[in-house]
Amino acid sequence: MTIKTTLTELQHKAKTWRNDITFTQDVLGKPFSFATTWGIFSPEKLDDGSLMLLDYIDFKDDDTSIDLGCGYGVLGMTAARECPNGQHFLIDKDFVAVEYARLNCEKNGLKNTHVQLSNGFNQVDNTQKFSLVMSNLPAKASKEQHYLYLLDAYERMEMGGRFYVVTINGLRDFMKRSFTEVFGNSDKIKQGKTYTVTLAVKE
Template identity: 75%
Template sequence: MTFKTHTPPADLLAKAERWREDIAFRQEVLGKPFDFTTTWGIFSPQQLDDGSLMLLDYVDFQADDDSIDLGCGYGVLGMTAARECPEGMHTLIDKDFMAVEYAKRNCEANKLRNVDVHLSNGFNHVAKDKDFSLVMSNLPAKVGKEQHYLYLLDAYARMRPGARFYVVTINGLRQFMKRAFTEVFGNADKVKQGKTYTITRAVKE
C-alpha cells in the first residue's frame, strides 16, 4: 500500500504562525485602561468577557480589601481589585498554568505590585494563613456542582466576618448558585440579572 504525501495548505500554515503569537489589546475597566497580553487557549483571549465586566460593575470595592480572584484567567478581576483597593493584598489563582503565566505578565505590565499570582486548584495551594474580605469568581459552568461546592466551602473557611463573595454565572446556574450560597453562607442576594449572566453575592455573617 502506498500513501500520498500530504502537506497542509500554505495559507493555513501562515495563519498558524500568527495564531502562535501573543494577542495584545487595551481595554477600559471601570473607566480606566488596562493593557493585556493573552494567547489562544485561554478564555476570551481577544477581549474581556462580558460576564467579568458585568461583575466588576457591581462589586463594592473597599480601599483596604484583601481579595482573591478564584479562577483568574489572565487576571482582570484580581487586577481591578488591586487597582481599586490599593491598601490591600490581592491573590490571583487558576489551575491553568498558562492563565497564571499571563496573569503574572499582565500584573507586571500594569505595574500592580500588591498581588500574588500563582497556580492552585481552588484553594488547595493557597497559604493556610491567608484570609480575605473579598472573593470574586467568574465561575465556569462545566466544572460540575461538586467543584462549585468545594469553591464555596473553602472560601467560607477563609473569609473574615462580613466578607463578601461575588460570583457571575450564566443565567442557567442562577438557581443553583442561590441554593448553594444559602446552604454554605446562610444567605444569597441576586445583585443583577442580565440577558445572559447573573451576579450573586453572599456575605459571611
C-alpha cells in the same frame, strides 16, 4: 466551488496564531493593557460576564481579595487597582492562564498582587484571610467543584467578607441554593439577559 486552504497557508497563519494577542480595554473607566493567547478563555477581549461582575462589586480601599479561576487576570487586577491598601491573590489551575495573569499584573504596574497556580484554594497559604472573593464561575464545572469553592472560601474569609460570583442565568438558582446552604444567605445583585451576579456574606 469550495477552495481548500493549503497546508502551507495554514502553517503561515499558525505563525501569527502563536504570537501573543494584545489589546487595551477600559475597566471601570480606566484602561488596562492585556496580553493573552489562544486557549485561554475570551482571548481577544474581556468577557461580558466579568465586566458585568466588576460593575457591581463594592470595592473597599483595604480589601484583601482572591480571584478564583483568574484567567488572564482582569478581576484580580481590578481589585488591586481599586483597593490599593490590600493584597490581591490571583489563582488558576491552568498554568498558561497563571503565566499571562502574572505578565498582565507586571505590564500594568500592579505591585500588590500574588499570582499562583492552584486548584481552588489547595495551594493558597491556609493562614491567609480574605475580605473579598470574586469568581466568574465556569458553567462546565461540576456542582461538586462549585461546592468546594464555596466551602473553602467560607473557611478562608473574614467575618463580614463578601463573595461575588457571576454565572450564566441557567446557574442562578443553583447559586442561590448553594450560597444559602454554605453562607446562610444569598443576594441576587443583578440579572441581565445572559448573566447573573450573586453575593453571599460571611456572617
